[in-house]
Amino acid sequence: MTYPRKLAFAVTSLVILATAPAIAGDAANGEKLFKRCAACHSTDAGVNKVGPSLAGSVGRECGTVDGYKYGSGYQAACEKGFVADEAFLTDYLKDPSAKLSEIAGSKQRSKMAFKLKKEDEIADVIEFLKTK
Numbered sequence: 001m002t003y004p005r006k007l008a009f010a011v012t013s014l015v016i017l018a019t020a021p022a023i024a025g026d027a028a029n030g031e032k033l034f035k036r037c038a039a040c041h042s043t044d045a046g047v048n049k050v051g052p053s054l055a056g057s058v059g060r061e062c063g064t065v066d067g068y069k070y071g072s073g074y075q076a077a078c079e080k081g082f083v084a085d086e087a088f089l090t091d092y093l094k095d096p097s098a099k100l101s102e103i104a105g106s107k108q109r110s111k112m113a114f115k116l117k118k119e120d121e122i123a124d125v126i127e128f129l130k131t132k
Contacts, residue, residue, distance in 0.1 A: 025120075030128025033121055036114070043132040051112060058130045060084045073100045073108035080104055086126055093122045 034043070042048070045055040052065035063070050063078040070078070077100040082088055092099040094117065096110035116122045 025123035025125070025127025027124070027127040027131050029121075030124035030126070033116075033125050034128055037125070040112070040114075043129070054129055055132050057084055057132070058086065058089065058126065071109070071111040073097065073104070073110050076100070076106065076108050077103040089126050089129070090119075090122055093125065 037051075037054075040050040041052070041054045043054050045053055046066070047053050047055075048065065048068045052068040052070070060083065062082050062084065063074065080103050082103055084092075088099070091102075093115070095115055096112040097108060100108040100110050116125065
């Protein structure tokens, strides 16, 4: 293979990899991982604990769980408006306070202190939440 062909192949491969979707999650593993979250969250609609019910959470407009009192940091971010889509949840699960601060445009604190650091675990939990 000539150098120009090798270069073209390499560039094409990088473009394909760069535009590939994020890590696909495993809902079954996400269900196991969610046990860490279950102390504060339910996946049953209308069942709020320390945190809001996560039933229907993927794609939900911010601050819309009936009967749940959101913290001031979450409320400040909601004033800017956002949807809890996969991109939001990926960042939020890594560092909830940092994500709320980014959205609000000022230093905010999330009630949620728990953080997931591993990309594959985050993808798995999100995939599980999509089933609820």
